[in-house]
């Protein structure tokens with residue numbers, strides 16, 4: 655109970671396996687990280703960032719929360735974005751949602767879920783923006799999946815509206831913000847084709863001169 659031996663055993667084997675193929679792997683990595691990507695994804699245990707895109711430690715900077723939401727005042731997420739953009743100089747920010755997301759599902763019902771309702775309200779806002787389109791669908795699962803996609807698009811916008819991203823663009827830094835969705839059922843990623851790469855692509859009201 656106090657010591658999770660199986661996890662430490664697995665860790666030892668994992669580190670040994672990596673060292674077998676590249677003896678200097680951890681030594682090199684301990685000196686610096688140089689990832690090109692920031693991944694903002696759902697906390698769901700079935701959506702592990704590195705594994706999905708088959709990347710090694712050091713290749714992807716990660717932030718995960720319930721339903722991959724980027725809230726304007728979330729210091730945690732904003733700090734991650736700031737560090738990734740300003741210090742690591744990552745070139746791509748990826749918001750990756752997933753179909754059948756429990757957070758999205760919970761945001762679509764009218765029940766009380768406790769503290770998390772404050773978080774889910776952000777998703778209810780996105781629902782409200784698109785309610786005509788979502789309500790026109792009959793199938794419950796399809797409704798959820800559409801909101802899963804729309805939520806990703808909304809978060810791509812939210813990232814681009816930050817002063818962090820806009821300042822980077824203004825200074826000439828190359829930075830693309832992508833929206834993807836992952837299917838737990840077959841392990842396949844889909845690009846939602848909402849990539850934003852400069853200030854002119856965001857709504858005028860959000861552009862900061």
Ligand code: CO
Nearest residue numbers: 696698755756
């Ligand atoms: Co989820």
